[in-house]
Amino acid sequence: MWIRLTIPFIAIVLFLLEPEFALFSPIEWNGEIIYLVPRFLILYLIFISIYYSRKRAVTYGLFFGLLYDVFYIDIIGLYTVLYPLVCYTAGWSVKYIHQHLSITTILSVVLVALMELILYYFFHFIQFTTLPFKEFLLIRLIPSILANLLYLIMLGWAFKYLIDARVLQKARELS
Amino acid sequence: MPHFSNKKLIILLVGMILLVALISFSLRDRQNATLPEQFIKDSVGLAQSVVAKPANYITGIFYNIQSLLNTYEENQRLKMRLEDFAVLQAEVNTLKSENEQLRELLEKKDSLRDYDPLRATVIARNPDQWEEKIIINKGSSHGVKQNMAVMTTKGLIGKISLVTPFTSEVELLYTNNPNFRVSAMVQGEKVVAFGLIEGYDEERNELILKRIDSSIEISVGEKVVTSGLGGIFPKGILIGEITEVTTEDFGLTKMAYIRPSADFSMLEEVIIAKRSATVIDGSDGDGTNADLTNNTGIPGEGEE
Numbered sequence: 001m002w003i004r005l006t007i008p009f010i011a012i013v014l015f016l017l018e019p020e021f022a023l024f025s026p027i028e029w030n031g032e033i034i035y036l037v038p039r040f041l042i043l044y045l046i047f048i049s050i051y052y053s054r055k056r057a058v059t060y061g062l063f064f065g066l067l068y069d070v071f072y073i074d075i076i077g078l079y080t081v082l083y084p085l086v087c088y089t090a091g092w093s094v095k096y097i098h099q100h101l102s103i104t105t106i107l108s109v110v111l112v113a114l115m116e117l118i119l120y121y122f123f124h125f126i127q128f129t130t131l132p133f134k135e136f137l138l139i140r141l142i143p144s145i146l147a148n149l150l151y152l153i154m155l156g157w158a159f160k161y162l163i164d165a166r167v168l169q170k171a172r173e174l175s
Numbered sequence: 176m177p178h179f180s181n182k183k184l185i186i187l188l189v190g191m192i193l194l195v196a197l198i199s200f201s202l203r204d205r206q207n208a209t210l211p212e213q214f215i216k217d218s219v220g221l222a223q224s225v226v227a228k229p230a231n232y233i234t235g236i237f238y239n240i241q242s243l244l245n246t247y248e249e250n251q252r253l254k255m256r257l258e259d260f261a262v263l264q265a266e267v268n269t270l271k272s273e274n275e276q277l278r279e280l281l282e283k284k285d286s287l288r289d290y291d292p293l294r295a296t297v298i299a300r301n302p303d304q305w306e307e308k309i310i311i312n313k314g315s316s317h318g319v320k321q322n323m324a325v326m327t328t329k330g331l332i333g334k335i336s337l338v339t340p341f342t343s344e345v346e347l348l349y350t351n352n353p354n355f356r357v358s359a360m361v362q363g364e365k366v367v368a369f370g371l372i373e374g375y376d377e378e379r380n381e382l383i384l385k386r387i388d389s390s391i392e393i394s395v396g397e398k399v400v401t402s403g404l405g406g407i408f409p410k411g412i413l414i415g416e417i418t419e420v421t422t423e424d425f426g427l428t429k430m431a432y433i434r435p436s437a438d439f440s441m442l443e444e445v446i447i448a449k450r451s452a453t454v455i456d457g458s459d460g461d462g463t464n465a466d467l468t469n470n471t472g473i474p475g476e477g478e479e
Binding site: 012013016017018019020021022023024025026027033035037038067068069070071072073074075076077078081119123126127128129130131135 | 194197198200201202212215216219220222226227230234297298299300301302303304305306310337344351377378380439440441442443
């Protein structure tokens with residue numbers, strides 16, 4: 001029973017932890033101000049999409065994306081679409097790639113980088129930011145991706161372990 | 176390529192239209208959150224403040240360790256300043272009492288400087304830091320209203336941009352919103368120069384103070400505080416220090432770069448300043464000439 005509840009529970013915890021970690025950012029490093037954007041939740045959802053169920057991941061993405069939009073961004077429809085889209089793409093890619101942990105990690109990070117890129121162009125388009133692309137790459141994208149990669153290397157195996165436990169449990173229930 | 180049936184295509188198209196409509200609806204310069212939004216904001220805010228407590232505690236430990244390591248150096252620096260401080264304190268006290276006496280003499284009660292402080296805890300920061308804002312745990316039920324100044328003990332950090340019953344959003348000074356202006360003044364040695372803080376330089380990470388009278392001499396290192404003339408903020412909240420003075424594009428006025436005195440990266444406790452003097456309602460500077468006074472009856476302002 002508790003494994004079943006653990007999966008959404010962790011999603012909620014990650015959702016609530018993201019802004020807490022965002023309080024550390026921006027940090028000064030080597031005289032440059034760099035931004036670290038925590039993307040804990042979407043990385044977890046990508047894992048769910050790849051190892052568990054695409055449909056479930058998309059549903060979670062829709063729900064948390066909506067909360068994210070309303071609570072933090074105030075532009076409704078941005079993350080509400082991006083989160084399910086990323087989950088969908090991740091689930092779709094399962095057919096073509098091997099599901100090894102290291103490959104999944106790299107794929108997740110690449111997907112998040114793509115999402116950041118889309119967000120950058122969106123905010124550039126609506127003139128929320130005037131940051132040139134090169135600056136964006138140096139002070140936002142690369143540091144964020146490295147930090148999220150570190151997070152995934154630390155916790156990716158735990159996600160996989162938990163999700164595998166759930167899949168096994170489900171298989172047992174069916175048999 | 177996946178095959179789309181007609182039905183799926185229609186759903187996709189309707190979805191796209193809805194999406195664009197939703198985005199453009201929420202992109203408008205809104206003053207109030209809709210009811211479902213308020214509900215979501217308050218319930219997520221409640222959960223968020225539960226998580227924020229242990230998180231703040233843990234960051235507090237890290238901060239304490241860091242400050243413990245610097246204790247010796249800091250102690251020496253502070254000792255040197257302590258002597259100056261005693262002199263300054265005496266001076267401030269005499270000035271304060273003198274100010275009060277003069278005020279009584281003039282029978283002038285409310286000053287632009289007065290405000291009621293309201294303490295609040297930061298429960299979240301917008302995680303995708305594109306729009307710089309933080310969310311605090313005080314809302315309209317605690318008396319928070321839109322456009323109030325928000326500061327830390329070190330200086331001004333922003334203003335309230337959206338209020339729900341139990342949370343509110345603070346738009347930080349580091350914003351690209353062209354409507355976010357703060358009327359400020361430079362406290363020079365002899366004269367006071369007024370200007371407007373308009374935007375910030377993303378590469379230098381400094382605020383820009385524009386529209387300073389070019390005949391007034393200002394120099395690097397001078398302090399910039401709010402002037403209280405914008406009708407929203409109380410007077411005299413420290414904003415920062417001038418790092419560079421240049422001429423504006425057309426050469427008519429001067430502009431200056433300002434390094435903010437408040438630390439924006441580790442915000443935990445903030446103070447909301449509720450101005451005691453008459454507050455002018457409305458968003459500042461949306462380009463209209465509408466009458467913004469709230470009809471609060473300033474004497475001599477003329478009848479309608």
